[in-house]
Amino acid sequence: MYAVAYRILGNGADAEDVCQDAAIIAMARLTDLRDPAAAGPWLKAIVRNTCIVRLRTRLPVPAGLPDDSALMACADDPAEIIERHATRDWIWDGVMGLTPALRDAAILRYFTRMNSYQEIARACGVPVGTVRSRLSEARRRLAEALPVTVAGRHRDVGALTAERREEAIALLSSVPSATPQAFFGGRWSPHAEITWPKGDRRIGLSSLFEAFVSDYTDGVRYRVTNVVAGPGITVWENQFVNPPEDPDHCPPAATWLLRESEGRIQSVRLFHAPRPARVCD
Known part of the structure; x- marks a missing residue:
């Protein structure tokens, strides 16, 4: 080879x-x-x-x-x-x-x-x-x-991935509700660690909730493009659909790395796809 x-x-x-x-x-x-x-x-x-x-x-x-x-x-x-x-x-x-x-x-x-x-x-x-x-x-x-x-008995990862995909679509297409915990639901730990694309970290869901509210208010919508799931880890990928009047509001896409323990999401790390290079006239 x-x-x-x-x-x-x-x-x-x-x-x-x-x-x-x-x-x-x-x-x-x-x-x-x-x-x-x-x-x-x-x-x-x-x-x-x-x-x-x-x-x-x-x-x-x-x-x-x-x-x-x-x-x-x-x-x-x-x-x-x-x-x-x-x-x-x-x-x-x-x-x-x-x-x-x-x-x-x-x-x-x-x-x-x-x-x-x-x-x-x-x-x-x-x-x-x-x-x-x-x-x-x-x-x-x-x-x-x-x-x-290959010869052993395995967990049904296909079913888990389908379940996690439904979860991603439900959350990313929701209208932000009154409180972070009500919006994210019981699977999200209220003390989850959120790591943003530039590396800054926050404890709790407030900063992530505020980002959802801000994007929704500004007319940004999320489209789920891929979900990968295994025991204890899930990856979401989404495109940002920016409003016509502000096409550069958000980067083209994001990747979410979600880690969970005892059935609850304990940490989230977010990555943004680079913005396309501008073409000069």
């Missing part, structure tokens, strides 16, 4: 990354392999497709796109392929078995649109090099764990 990747990419570090991504994709697609004798060509095809994705990310970024994430929307995108299998409970069991730091990086990389190294680094508050090393270790551990977890 490494030889194929290196021959295409010509870079050792990129080839190693691709091999690790390809290993996870192969684990997620084991049921597609009908003839074990064809495993070699099958794996090489996955490596080649993953290399194509990596090469596409080296292309110049079109005007208005801040990084490589928008270039990843193709049929052979590792994140897209793995996301296709996200409701396979055995994959989630493998991911949830990682340490918190590795798990967060893996979830953002493979199950959300905030999947470039730069975005993950910004979200996790660590250097890009740390993100690379965490993902490398996560892929190594998943490659060992997934063949074991």
Whole structure:
């Protein structure tokens, strides 16, 4: 696998990354392999497709796109392929078995649109090099764990994701009510820690509630675009629908990382997608 990747990419570090991504994709697609004798060509095809994705990310970024994430929307995108299998409970069991730091990086990389190294680094508050090393270790551990977890009994992550998606849509489309706790409901701890995109932290739901009220008053609406859920962690992604008279009121989108304990959300970390670069006349 490494030889194929290196021959295409010509870079050792990129080839190693691709091999690790390809290993996870192969684990997620084991049921597609009908003839074990064809495993070699099958794996090489996955490596080649993953290399194509990596090469596409080296292309110049079109005007208005801040990084490589928008270039990843193709049929052979590792994140897209793995996301296709996200409701396979055995994959989630493998991911949830990682340490918190590795798990967060893996979830953002493979199950959300905030999947470039730069975005993950910004979200996790660590250097890009740390993100690379965490993902490398996560892929190594998943490659060992997934063949074991596939045969076991697993929690119904598909049902949990559907439930959490309904929860996200209900909250993000609601009219802010009289008090924070009444608005957020019983699943939200009144002492939840809220971490805003610039890193400032608040205890309690008041600051988040005030942001909802302000946005709603200003005519901003939220559209849920993706929800990923596993035991103890949920990721929401939403687009901001700004009013026509103020199209730049909010950034294009946001990602919410919600952690829970004993059935209640205890912390929320918010990340905003970068605003598109302005095109000068």
